[in-house]
Amino acid sequence: MPIAVDARPAPEQLAEAFRRVRAAGHADEPAVLVHDLDRLRAKLADVAAAFAGPRALHTVAIKANPLVGVLRVAVAAGAGLEAASIEEVHLALRAGCSPDRIVFDSPVKTEAELAEALRMGLRINADNFAEIERIAALHTPACASRIGLRINPELAEAAIALTSVGHRGSRFGVPLSQHSAIVEAFARHRFLTGLHVHIGSQGVTIPELVDGVARVWQLRRELVAVRPVPLDMFDLGGGLPAQYRDDAPRLTPTAYAAALRAAVPDLFRGDVQLVTEFGRSILADCGFVVSRVEVVKPGPVAGLHVGADLFVRRVYRPHEWHHDFLAIGRDGLPLAGDPVATTLAGPLCFGGDVLARDLPLPALAPGDHVLIRDTGAYTLSMWSRYCSRAIPAALGLDGDAVTVLRPRDTIADVVAFWGG
Ligand SMILES: *Cc1c(COP(=O)(O)O)cnc(C)c1O
Numbered sequence: 001m002p003i004a005v006d007a008r009p010a011p012e013q014l015a016e017a018f019r020r021v022r023a024a025g026h027a028d029e030p031a032v033l034v035h036d037l038d039r040l041r042a043k044l045a046d047v048a049a050a051f052a053g054p055r056a057l058h059t060v061a062i063k064a065n066p067l068v069g070v071l072r073v074a075v076a077a078g079a080g081l082e083a084a085s086i087e088e089v090h091l092a093l094r095a096g097c098s099p100d101r102i103v104f105d106s107p108v109k110t111e112a113e114l115a116e117a118l119r120m121g122l123r124i125n126a127d128n129f130a131e132i133e134r135i136a137a138l139h140t141p142a143c144a145s146r147i148g149l150r151i152n153p154e155l156a157e158a159a160i161a162l163t164s165v166g167h168r169g170s171r172f173g174v175p176l177s178q179h180s181a182i183v184e185a186f187a188r189h190r191f192l193t194g195l196h197v198h199i200g201s202q203g204v205t206i207p208e209l210v211d212g213v214a215r216v217w218q219l220r221r222e223l224v225a226v227r228p229v230p231l232d233m234f235d236l237g238g239g240l241p242a243q244y245r246d247d248a249p250r251l252t253p254t255a256y257a258a259a260l261r262a263a264v265p266d267l268f269r270g271d272v273q274l275v276t277e278f279g280r281s282i283l284a285d286c287g288f289v290v291s292r293v294e295v296v297k298p299g300p301v302a303g304l305h306v307g308a309d310l311f312v313r314r315v316y317r318p319h320e321w322h323h324d325f326l327a328i329g330r331d332g333l334p335l336a337g338d339p340v341a342t343t344l345a346g347p348l349c350f351g352g353d354v355l356a357r358d359l360p361l362p363a364l365a366p367g368d369h370v371l372i373r374d375t376g377a378y379t380l381s382m383w384s385r386y387c388s389r390a391i392p393a394a395l396g397l398d399g400d401a402v403t404v405l406r407p408r409d410t411i412a413d414v415v416a417f418w419g420g
Contacts, residue, residue, distance in 0.1 A: 003042040008243060008285045011326050011334060014371055018290050019332035021395055024402035030305040031291040031392040033380055037073045040286045044077045047278060050253035054270050059103050061238050061279030062088040064377040067394055069405035071095035082277040086113040107172055118143050125150045125196040127173060132185055139191050146233055148194025151176055153215040159203040160320050166199025166212050176215055183226060190229045195220055198237025201280055206256050209239055210263045217264045235275035242284035244322045244374050280377040287376025293368045299343050302364045307346010307353040309384045315353060327361045328369040337362035344370060348387045388414050
């Protein structure tokens with residue numbers, strides 16, 4: 001049966017997937033991070049179909065989920081990878097991505113990292129003028145790297161301030177208002193052949209995304225008019241929000257691409273290579289986490305095996321980072337029963353380690369489970385070592401198989417992490 005990507009996986013589907021994981025020998029894990037690799041393939045195909053173009057390159061943002069087994073599936077499905085650090089570049093290589101399909105986007109690149117990136121022939125988006133000068137000093141005519149400049153379109157700040165990066169005053173990219181300096185840089189450096197824009201992650205709307213692209217496309221028109229070297233690459237970044245609740249709009253790649261086609265039809269003309277860098281919108285609903293309920297204290301407060309270590313943003317800014325929670329019984333079936341206002345607490349030793357307060361859930365008992373939806377992006381990648389608990393096993397659902405993408409940390413792994 002084809003995988004429906006126009007809605008989140010239903011609770012019954014998630015519970016069924018969890019039963020498969022348990023049946024495959026993982027029933028005794030305190031917590032598991034599950035990744036639906038078949039769904040990932042379907043989500044990637046959906047992006048490719050929405051932005052269909054002769055030369056489009058769709059990359060996946062590694063920082064959303066750096067598990068090499070996940071990246072490998074993306075690469076095998078035809079995606080490139082977007083790296084926020086030189087270390088992520090090496091994760092991309094390990095996943096089998098060819099250098100010309102890796103986009104190196106770190107906002108703070110050292111000279112040595114730039115030299116390595118140029119030597120390998122990565123795609124590079126320069127973040128600022130100083131970086132362009134560093135590249136100019138290292139660049140040779142034989143270099144295969146495609147190089148773009150990140151532009152800040154200077155929109156209004158997006159709804160989630162901490163992940164807004166395309167507003168006036170943001171430190172990311174060269175502000176659009178530095179127009180004459182941008183024109184001068186492109187006139188001087190023939191290796192600059194692309195433009196890059198990325199305005200945020202979650203908390204942005206399709207009109208805001210389109211506005212950012214349209215402003216930078218207008219800049220491209222002006223640059224093309226004054227410069228003989230073609231500007232044949234346009235990287236529109238990521239930032240398409242994921243749907244974390246049933247009553248939130250589902251912003252599909254198809255809807256985003258249609259809005260772009262209407263506002264910036266030339267983007268799809270075929271004389272520029274379109275590059276995308278989606279992370280969250282592709283990966284979030286490809287993953288879920290299940291923790292055993294270890295203890296139930298008066299309240300009731302259910303003590304779980306994941307908390308602020310796995311859900312840093314959720315714990316500190318719960319109003320911005322929502323997750324849905326499902327109560328699952330010992331048998332792996334959704335629990336029924338009258339809702340009780342339940343607090344879900346993490347295992348770390350501080351009062352704030354709470355995933356949800358007074359959440360209406362069927363009464364939980366030790367040995368039951370809590371399933372947390374939409375954890376495929378910015379969850380494991382943001383793991384915090386505070387209290388030094390083992391990172392849970394990361395598993396993949398791949399056809400009929402349940403694969404281990406990363407085994408649960410051993411005690412020795414954790415001791416070694418701290419230099420022991
Ligand atoms: C984080 C990031 C992305 C991915 O953002 P999503 O919200 O996950 O789509 C893409 N490009 C750049 C430059 C980023 O910093």
